[in-house]
Amino acid sequence: MKARFTTEQPAVRWQPLDNGMVDVTVCLNGQEITEENAQMVDKEQYITATDTYWEYDFHQFREKAESISQAAVEKNPEKYLEYQPLQEKTLEQKLQEQDENIRMLTECLLEMSEAVYV
Structure with missing residues (x-):
């Protein structure tokens, strides 16, 4: 400019x-x-x-x-x-990332428990 x-x-x-x-x-x-x-x-x-x-x-x-x-x-x-x-993430963006991480970890835990207990 x-x-x-x-x-x-x-x-x-x-x-x-x-x-x-x-x-x-x-x-x-x-x-x-x-x-x-x-x-x-x-x-x-x-x-x-x-x-x-x-x-x-x-x-x-x-x-x-x-x-x-x-x-x-x-x-x-x-x-x-x-x-x-760098722009700091908004609180909403941080919460959305945390929600996605929790979902992914929950799915991993369910898959692992199916593999272990079958």
Whole structure:
């Protein structure tokens, strides 16, 4: 993804949060771009405005601080341009997995008991 800023950005911005998480912003391959835009002042009267900004390959994510290393991100920020943090399973997903495991183990137990007691 591309992002535009009014000022030059560091390659990596590391922002620790109070809840044990960290916000990571990666800005690479910055280019200073100048655009001229015509803006209407009065009826049929235009002025040319010049806008200058920085455009970067950009990625921002939030991750558990224990799961990621600031030194690793700063050493190789290109690797983190596509990084996707692991999503924690919801309570419903965890319960469904437990239910499936219980069913599978029950079936195994029944099969084993048939084999032993026949």
